Amino acid sequence: MHYYSIEWHTHTTHSDADQTIDQLFAAAAAAHYDILSISDHNTLSAYAEIQQRQLQPASWLLRNSLEWTTYYGHHMLVLGTQDVVNWYEAKPTDIDQWVQKNRDAGAIVGVAHPFELGSPICTGCHWDFLVRNWDNYDFLEVLNGNSPQEQTYNQKAYALWSQLLKAGHRLTGSAGRDWHRPKKATDNVAVNYLGIPDELSDAAIKASIRQGNFYVSLGPHVAGYPNGRPASPALYGRNPAAGSVPAGYCHLESKQCLESGLQAGNQGISAAGQ
Secondary structure: OEEEEEEOOEOOOOOOOOOOHHHHHHHHHHOOOOEEOOOOEOOOHHHHHHHHHOOOOOOEEOOOOEEEOOOOOOOEEEEOOOOOOOOOOOOOOOHHHHHHHHHHOOOEEEEOOOOOOOOOOOOOOOOOOOOOOHHHOOEEEEEEOOOHHHOHHHHHHHHHHHHHHHOOOOOEEEEEOOEOOOOOOOOOOOEEEEEEOOOOOHHHHHHHHHOOOEEEEOOOEEOOOOOOOOOOOOEEOOOOOOOOOOOOOEEOOOOEEOOOOOOOHHHEEOOOOO
């Protein structure tokens, strides 16, 4: 099993972002993302430009994703679709059938930042749909934006995800940068790490997301090892400050290692599905 860093909640000037496709690709390469997808609002036009200009990002590009945007909640991420489902007729009480239509089109479907401020600050930004079947969704975004641990609306999303898990639903908690522009130097970013057992492909990416085979981290990268291999450091970080290494963390360069278990808190939220 190999784990790839992936960001699927991104935007360009084809919808409401300040960054062009070229700028997004360059920023994703600088951030060392293994897999990238563009999820502009209600359009796949970015992919038409990519094809027309024959652009080749450094990351694997999962094509044909978008953020399904309505007046009642534009936070439905539709990843790797084979057809764009028209959002015009969606009503607050019938979202389940539209989710199914997107799934029938081959898409992975997830809810992004459901508790962000809505009208009049951001029309459609708050999730106002009545969901009757949460099992139709593949993931729920619990960490949104830059420095997501500081946002109250993410705490509400995490609480909702916890309630759904306790009720027996199996959708996975995810992170999304909601990437519209360059981040500030002081911003922290949560990353999804997607586990893929075999060769990297669009089908394998979508299958692993649907299976919930990924985890989320605000810093450490968790590496798993097959049975029978010698014990190895499991958590890696980039240049941790002296005294800042969390319990259970080993850093290869600094040789810092503590033997007690990993402390949760702001260091990361395990989101691996069963």
